[in-house]
Amino acid sequence: MNTIIEHNRxxxxxxxxxxxxxxxxxxxxxxxxxDYINHSPSTPNPPAGPAGLKPIVQAMRAGIPDLHYDILDMVVAPDKVAVYTRVTGTHSGELFGMPASHRKIDVRQMQVEWIRDGRIWQHWRITDEAALVRQILGQEPVQP
Incomplete structure (x- = not known):
């Protein structure tokens, strides 16, 4: 069991x-x-498998080239991993139709990844997307 937990971590x-x-x-x-499934609400029904996630990662990194995830907490089980992250960067490129604002972003995410046969099989995520948009628009200061 500990080997599975460490593998998932x-x-x-x-x-x-x-x-x-x-x-x-x-x-x-x-x-x-x-057959990976991405259940993220902001990207409904992307294609299954790695091919469905690659353009999302590329779009995020094009819009926020210095994109950085810090793992703040992780709860690991044999078949699931819950991860609390801090996402930071600078919105210096187009991001899902929003032109570059050159503003910093700093938001938190909660993700649950389901693991099957040693690989991530399903993804569930909650992001404070309203705070992200307000930061990009300059309506909310970035968290310290």
Whole structure:
């Protein structure tokens, strides 16, 4: 059991560091199940598998080239990992239709990743997207 827990911890750490922080989208082929499902409310029904997540990562990194995820907390089980993250960066490119504002962003996310056969199989995420948009529009200061 401890080996599975440690594997899942490493899997999620790699996912955030290599994919989101460094933009290495090809790593998704190793980290995600071929039938991976993304349940994020802001991107309804993207294609299944790694191919469905790659353009989302690329769009986020194009809009926020210095995008960085800090793992603030992680609860690891044999079949699920809950991750609380801090997302920071500078909105210096187009982001899902919003032109660059050159403003800093700093928001929190709660994610639950379901693990099957050693890979991320399903993804559930809650982000304070209203705060993100207000920060991009300059209507809300970035959190300290």
């Amino acid at each position: 490493r899997l999620l750490t790699s996912y955030f560091e290599q994919v989101w922080n460094q933009g290495q989208v090809d790593v998704l082929d190793e980290l995600l199940a071929t």
